[in-house]
Amino acid sequence: MPRIRTLFKALLMFALLLSTAARAEMTIEIVGGGASKHAIAVVPFKDEGSRVREALTPIIRNDLELSGVFRMVDGSTVANVPVEPADVRYPLWQAAGAQSIAIGKVEPVAGGQVKISFRLLDVAQKKQLTSGEFTVTPDRGREVAHTIADMIYQAITGQKGIFNTRVVYVLKNGRNYMLQVGLITDVDSNRAQTILRSKEPIISPSWSPDGRYLAYVSFESKKPVVWVQDLATGQRRAVANFKGSNSAPAWSPDGSKLAVVLTTTGNSQIYLVNTLGGAPRRLSYSDAIDTEPAFTPDGSQIYFVSDRTGGPQIYRMAVSGGAAQRVTWQGSYNVSPRVSPDGRTLTFIRREAGRLRVMAQDLASGDVRALSDNGYNERPSFAPNGRMVLYASDAGGKSVLYATTLDGSSKVKLAVINGEVQDPSWGPFNNPQ
DSSP states (O other), X not given: OOOOOXXXXXXXXXXXXXXXXXXXXXXXXXXEOOSOOEEEEEOOOXXXXXXXXXXXXXXXXXXXXXXXXXXXXXXXXXXXOOSSGGGOOHHHHHHTTOSEEEEEEEEEOGGGOEEEEEEEEETTTTEEEEEEEEEEOGGGHHHHHHHHHHHHHHHHHSSOOOTTXXXXXXXEETTEXXXXXXXXXXXXXXXXXXEEEESSOEEEEEEOTTSSEEEEEEOTTSSOEEEEEETTTOOEXXXXXXXXXXXXXXEOXXXXXXXXXXXXXSSOEEEEEETTOOOOEEXXXXXXXXXXXXXXXXXXXXXXXXXXXXXXXXXXXXXXXXXXXXXXXXXXXXXXXEEOTTSSEEEEEEEETTEEEEEEEETTXXXXXXXXXXXXXXXXXXXXXXXXXXXXXXETTEEEEEEEETTSSOEEXXXXXXXXXXXXXXXOSOOOO
């Protein structure tokens, strides 16, 4: 079973920092569903099996199901497989329960490329909702399938799709640690890219707002040091390597600064450092342990964890300074705060009845709801559209990743076959190649 581990406890108990993650294979499994989902039929695209490396429609269906918004409609009762809008027999698809239908085709074009065309049609209104054409090499079909899924998601929900966004996580196998980045939709495969390998622990990866850089903590120098790495070039630099512990990096929304936790004065306190390096500026002033900072989307405030009232609770303070305000009042142990992209919701971990559960708190009303129900969960983070929360957990004695809708009505398990996966973080929309 994975060890319970949070950065707060890591600062209290240094040994707990010596756990993390290594390579594993994962498979997406839908483990929960909401009462009402949009019923969509994604029919096989004409010639997709022979003209692109991977069939498009299984990828599109998988993406849409992962979102927790869609329910796939079985079209086997409808005899014809439509390719053009004129081919769609709307009454039959309506009888099959479909609210919308996606159709498409793959055609050869000059230069060894293919043209992938698709249309999304409203079944009741018999009208087109969105469409697209993509001319690519046959090996880029998977990429196009994710893009089509994004377009379908946005056409139905009005929200930007997340199927081309990335996640970072740490995998551990034996004494080997690997920092890995992959598409949220491909985290179940061997497509993840290894950013860093180490015999020493790697923890707390954090995305820059533009998706170009990762900040993380590495123990390669036998102490925790905060590094920033360029994902395009692989170049990296130490941005917090001060006396004592350097940990828990969190990017400011403009990408110019990092909030970090330092022990230069003895106890753990929150500081602000320039991402290019330089002297830190202290933000928190207490005799307690202050840790796990997280910026609000506008950059004006920071949420953090402190034990100033005895046990770990979540507080909020202005980046410009001033007194901190307590945010969590229920429970004796609340850690790992993250703020939704719209600034309205806080997700965090609460310990209750011996379980570490993912919670979501409405910041206006203070209402709190549980998003997870099993015993061990850690490090929740929001999808860039704010509609889902990613977190690490366990199932059947293995470490896994879960993604759940914000209301907790639908959940997806990313099942780890080998190794331990920890410290997941969902990246921004920006996805530089």
